[in-house]
Amino acid sequence: MFKKEIYTERRRRLQRQVKTGLILIMGNTDSPMNYPANTFHFRQDSTFLYFFGIDQPNLAAVIDADNDRQILFGDDFTLNDIIWMGPQEPLADKAAKAGITDTAPTRELFTVIANAIKKGQRIHFTPPYRAENKLLIGELLGINPQRLNEYASTELIHACIALRSIKEDVEIAEMEKQMHTAYKMHTMAMQMAHPGISEQQITGAIEGISMAGGGMVSFPVICSVRGETLHNHYHGNILKKGDLLLVDAGSESPMHYATDHTRTTPVGGLFTQQQREIYNIVLNANNTAREAMKPEIPFRDVHLTAATTIAAGLIDIGLMKGNAAEAVTAGAHALFFPHGLGHMLGLDVHDMEDYNDTLVGYDQEITRSTQFGLAALRLGRRLKAGFVVTNEPGIYFIPALIHNWRNERKHDAFINYEKLDKYLNFGGIRLEDDILITDSGSRILGDRIPILPEEVEAEVQKGPVSFSV
Structure with missing residues (x-):
C-alpha cells in the first residue's frame, strides 16, 4: 500500500x-x-x-x-x-x-x-x-x-x-519499477526465438518472470507466429526459421500497476529483406507517434500521424499508392492497421475500461469515429501531463480481410492488391512502448526494450535459451 x-x-x-x-x-x-x-x-x-x-x-x-x-x-x-x-x-x-x-x-x-x-x-x-x-x-x-x-x-x-x-508521482514510480521485469520478459522471449522452440515454452517462461518480478501477467500473453491475428492466445505452434514471433505481454507490479509491451522478433535472429522493410515502417510510425505526444494534443491526431506514416511507408514499397494523407482520410490504411494506436495504462492494462471505454477515451469535444479501424481507437481525447498511454502501431496481412476487400475492390485507388499475394503468409508486426506524458512532451517509461532491428537480432543471437518441463 x-x-x-x-x-x-x-x-x-x-x-x-x-x-x-x-x-x-x-x-x-x-x-x-x-x-x-x-x-x-x-x-x-x-x-x-x-x-x-x-x-x-x-x-x-x-x-x-x-x-x-x-x-x-x-x-x-x-x-x-x-x-x-x-x-x-x-x-x-x-x-x-x-x-x-x-x-x-x-x-x-x-x-x-x-x-x-x-x-x-x-x-x-x-x-x-x-x-x-x-x-x-x-x-x-x-x-x-x-x-x-x-x-x-x-x-x-x-x-x-x-x-x-492523471497518475501521481507514487504511481509513476511503481510503474517505472515494474518496467525492469517487462524488459526481462521480452528479452527472454527474443533469446528463446529459435527453430524448434514452442510458443507455449516461451509463454511459460515469460509468465514465470512476471511472477518472480512481483505479480501475475497483466493480461493473457499473446505469443504467436501468426501475428496477423491481433489477440492470438493460441500457443501451440513450433517456431520455424523465417517466422516472425509477435509477443504482446505485460506484468503487474506488487501493487497491481500494469506494463504492456509488444515486440516482434525474427526466429533464428535475422530479418529477411521483406520483413525488415515492414518492420522499419512500423518502427518509424512508433517513433513518429511518440514525438507527437504532448499535452493538449488529441491522441486521435497522434493515431492519425502514425497511420499516415504507415501509409507513406507502404506507398514507398509499392503496396499502397496515391497520397498518404488522402488514403488515411478514406480509411484505406486500415487494411494493414485495423486497430487503434494505444490506450490508457495504469491499475488496469486497459485502464478504467470497466467503467466504459468510450467514456474513458472520449469526451464532448472529441467523439468516437464509426470508420473501420479508427473506430477501434480506445483513446481519442486530448493528452494531459500525467497520462500514461501505450504506443503500439502495427502492420498486418490478414488473408480473410485482404480477400474481402479485394473482392469488393474496396479502396482500389489506394491499394495495390496484385502485389499482396507475396505477403499473404507474412503475419504481422507490432511494436509497443509505455509512454508518460510530461509537462513538455513525453518519455518512455523504463529502459527501452530492444527495438532497432539490429538490437533485436543481437538479442536473439544470445540464445538459444530453452525452458523445458
Whole structure:
C-alpha cells in the first residue's frame, strides 16, 4: 500500500466531485476455477485498490457524502481461517492503513444500504463486471443484475476517470519499477526465438518472470507466429526459421500497476529483406507517434500521424499508392492497421475500461469515429501531463480481410492488391512502448526494450535459451 494520506486525499477529492448520496465501492471476491475451494489467483478490483489500497477479498466500502462518513465492511478471520492461512491482521488495522476508522461486519452493509434507500439517498456505483458482485449489488439495491449498468452512476464514473487519468508521482514510480521485469520478459522471449522452440515454452517462461518480478501477467500473453491475428492466445505452434514471433505481454507490479509491451522478433535472429522493410515502417510510425505526444494534443491526431506514416511507408514499397494523407482520410490504411494506436495504462492494462471505454477515451469535444479501424481507437481525447498511454502501431496481412476487400475492390485507388499475394503468409508486426506524458512532451517509461532491428537480432543471437518441463 501507499501511505494512508494518499488514499485519504483520493477519497476527499472524490467527495468533492460526488457531493451528495452514498458511494458504494465493491472489492472483489475469490472466484472458483472448478470448485469453491480451488480459486483463481485473487485480483482486487482496481477502483477499490485506488481508493482503499487493501488487497484482500470479500471487502466493500461506502462513502456517505451526505453525512461525511466512510465505512469499510468485512469480516475478521476465524480460528479455522487462521489454521489454514496463518495469522491474519485484524480488519480495523488494515482499515487504519487506508485512513479509515469506521469498520463493520459484512452483514451490516445490507442495513446501511437499506437505510440509505429509505432516506431517498442516491446510491452511486460503477458498472460491475464480475458475476459475484453483480448478484450482490442486485440484491442490495433490488435491481435485476442484468440491468445494473442502466443504474450505474455516470457522475461517479466521470469523477473516477478524472482522478485516475492523471497518475501521481507514487504511481509513476511503481510503474517505472515494474518496467525492469517487462524488459526481462521480452528479452527472454527474443533469446528463446529459435527453430524448434514452442510458443507455449516461451509463454511459460515469460509468465514465470512476471511472477518472480512481483505479480501475475497483466493480461493473457499473446505469443504467436501468426501475428496477423491481433489477440492470438493460441500457443501451440513450433517456431520455424523465417517466422516472425509477435509477443504482446505485460506484468503487474506488487501493487497491481500494469506494463504492456509488444515486440516482434525474427526466429533464428535475422530479418529477411521483406520483413525488415515492414518492420522499419512500423518502427518509424512508433517513433513518429511518440514525438507527437504532448499535452493538449488529441491522441486521435497522434493515431492519425502514425497511420499516415504507415501509409507513406507502404506507398514507398509499392503496396499502397496515391497520397498518404488522402488514403488515411478514406480509411484505406486500415487494411494493414485495423486497430487503434494505444490506450490508457495504469491499475488496469486497459485502464478504467470497466467503467466504459468510450467514456474513458472520449469526451464532448472529441467523439468516437464509426470508420473501420479508427473506430477501434480506445483513446481519442486530448493528452494531459500525467497520462500514461501505450504506443503500439502495427502492420498486418490478414488473408480473410485482404480477400474481402479485394473482392469488393474496396479502396482500389489506394491499394495495390496484385502485389499482396507475396505477403499473404507474412503475419504481422507490432511494436509497443509505455509512454508518460510530461509537462513538455513525453518519455518512455523504463529502459527501452530492444527495438532497432539490429538490437533485436543481437538479442536473439544470445540464445538459444530453452525452458523445458
